[in-house]
Amino acid sequence: MTEENKESLALRVFSPTSVGIPCKFTATSLLIPDGTKFESVEVLLSGMHGITDCIRWWIGDTLVFAERNYGEMYAQLVDETSYSYQSLLDMMWVAKGVDPRIRRKELTWSHHKQVVGLPQKQQEEYLQKAVDNKLTATALRELIKGKKPEKPASKAETYETALRFILNVALKSCDKEALKMRPMTMDDVTIIAATASDAIRAFEKPTKAK
Numbered sequence: 001m002t003e004e005n006k007e008s009l010a011l012r013v014f015s016p017t018s019v020g021i022p023c024k025f026t027a028t029s030l031l032i033p034d035g036t037k038f039e040s041v042e043v044l045l046s047g048m049h050g051i052t053d054c055i056r057w058w059i060g061d062t063l064v065f066a067e068r069n070y071g072e073m074y075a076q077l078v079d080e081t082s083y084s085y086q087s088l089l090d091m092m093w094v095a096k097g098v099d100p101r102i103r104r105k106e107l108t109w110s111h112h113k114q115v116v117g118l119p120q121k122q123q124e125e126y127l128q129k130a131v132d133n134k135l136t137a138t139a140l141r142e143l144i145k146g147k148k149p150e151k152p153a154s155k156a157e158t159y160e161t162a163l164r165f166i167l168n169v170a171l172k173s174c175d176k177e178a179l180k181m182r183p184m185t186m187d188d189v190t191i192i193a194a195t196a197s198d199a200i201r202a203f204e205k206p207t208k209a210k
Contacts, residue, residue, distance in 0.1 A: 032044075060092050060096075061100070063077065063088065063091065063092045063095070064092055094112055098116060104128075107127060107130055108137060112127070113137070114126070114137060114140045114141045115127060115144070118144070129143065
C-alpha cells in the first residue's frame, strides 16, 4: 500500500462526520476551530485514546489471521507497519491468548495482556473483577499474582524513604578514604547525616494530642 493510500484510508476513518466536530484532519495535523466546546474536545481525545487500543487488537488479529491462512508469508505484512518487531509479537500474543468473545470493551488492551496464559474461565473471572472494581492494569497484575494492590505512597512516606537513603549514603561516606574521591568535606557529611537523622526521628515520634 502506498503512503498516499494509507493517508486516504486514515482520513476516511477520521472525518468531521465521524467525530461530530467540525475539525480538519490531515496526515500531519488536526485543526480544531476556536470556540469548540470543552466537552467535544474531551470526547475527541478520549476517542483517540480508545483507538490506540483498538489498533493493537486489529493488528494482532490481522497478523494471527495471516499466519493461520498464509503461513510464513504473513511475515511480509510486518513491513507494512511502523511498529517494532517485539511490539507486533506482543499484539499477536495477546490476540492469540484472549478469545475475542471474552474481551471486555470497558478494559484496556493492557488489562487483557495480564490474563494471557490463564485458562479461559479464569481470564473471564479476572476481567470481570477488573471491571467491577475499576482496577488498573497494574492492580490486576498484582491481584493475579496473589498480592494486594499497593496504594501509592503518601508524600510523608516518600519523604521518609528519601531521607533514609540520604542518611545511608552520608554514613557510608564517612570513611576517610571514600571522602578522597568526593568533593565533600567531613563537616558536610556530618551535617547531612544529622539533618536526615533528625528528620527521621521526627517521623517516628508519635504526635502528642494537644
